[in-house]
Amino acid sequence: MVIETFNLTKQYDGKGGCVDINLSVKEGEVFGFLGPNGAGKSTLVKTLVGLLRPTGGSARVLGRPLGDIRAMGKIGYLPENFRYHDWMTGLEVMRFHAELYKIPRPAERISELLELVGLSGHEKKKVAGYSKGMQQRLGLAVALLADPELVFLDEPTSALDPVGRIEVREIIRDLKKKGKTVFLNSHLLSEVEMVCDRVAIINRGRIIACGDLKDLLFENSALTAKIGSPAEGLIEELKKIAVEVKLREDSLTIKVAKRDDIPLIAKVIVQSETPLYELKMEGVSLEELFVNLVRGGEALDNGD
């Protein structure tokens, strides 16, 4: 495991932050960490990179305790509020961070990365004169400087133009191809859907869903069947296979645990001699799933 957390908690004077986080991120995967504003995403990432001291629980990153020097050399981090010494030029910022990483002869790597993030030609300008997007691109280059095993990106495209967003997506896919692990904080769901293998959703400091992106979407999808009047015992029979069955007038909503259960459902309905007019899988998008979970969480919270 590249990242493992055990009830990791970071609160500010007993409020906010993130609470009881149990996550594990495998080597080589792109992990998406989603949540509404103020949910605790940045807090968790800052805790994992050693900027914040946890108030509870523990974690291991690259097999080492939080903030361990040996792990830090193999980690790249793009902060949410990316800021770099504005009296330096872009090139000087890169050299400075290369020295902090103790990279021998970094010149080639630096120009390669500046090219990658689209800053070549601007490297001799003072960072003070960079636009927000240019600073974020510089931050991305700094995060990738040490050819890190694990990269934390906290909303890496928040200041980027549409082309920049696509470029970042490609960079992330490239990192995955090279076997690197990426921890991506974002609330741009379409972006996450395109690049992430697994996701966790956090709301009000607690994780409310976590898993393989495809599984999560499937679990929250349902079959709808348009039927005539149901034969006796059909519902009971379906409940043996399905997770949840609801009948409303001429329409059945059925949740199944796995894809292979769908043909079984069809067979049961047909064999019961209930007329079946239509059977379709109604998938949810990540966006729908996200909104349902987060809204549901609020209702739950307000209830107690």
Added chain:
Amino acid sequence: MITVIKYTFKEMFHKKALFFVLLLTLAYLTLYGFGIKEAYEALPRVNTLALPIFSEFITVGLYFASLIVAFLVVISSAGALSADVESGVMQAVLVKPIKRYEVVLGKFFGIGLIVSLYSLFLFFGIIFLNKALGARVVFSFSQVFNGALLFLWMPLILLSVCLWGSARMSTLGTGIMAVMLYGFALIGGWVEQIGYLISLGGRSATGLINAGIIASLLMPTDAIYRKMNSVLFSSNGIYFLRNNLLGGGAEPSLYMLLYAAGYMVFMLYMAARSFTLRDM
């Protein structure tokens, strides 16, 4: 840590503070040089009468020079850590394979190096001006050497306090704290000296002297300044500056010097500790 020292050093030259202080210094040295030139021309030729007066002028010159250096220290170090934390620049630095105490010490050595060079420049500038403009004082090598070391020690003590503040507070808070402590030490020095002068007259002034000592414990810079005076201006056991309000009086004890050394190390330790525990 070398990297932090190097870039702290570079950063000082990119900020306007150093340039501003340089202008201030040049203006000061010009005025001071002009003043002592006029004064020395009017002095009697007899050495025994003139010698204490030369010493007075030199020590006053060094006193105000030390204020300029203190000013440089506060403006360049109050934000050394906090301003970078506040702007967010520090976040990207601290996720590197570097310990936080290395950042604190790197800042100390980087700023300390410039401040030391600056102090030496001012110290020898004052001595040189006096020599060149007619002060007939003779310093031995060890007097100048030890005097210079004591002179550059003062800002380093102040620097360690500023870094401690900067490690745990805001830039503004640190600046206010440093100026207050330094001012307290200055006034404490005067109070102690007034107490000393009163006690020379035969009356008891332990209250004033104790107040001065407490001020020195809170911030030992003024004690170091008095030690420097006694190093520079005593010869054959005679000390010329007993009656000077700015820095004569009782020579600080060895314990006070040891205390000052311990004070600086403790402040640096606290700076490193506070910074290590700080949430970014």
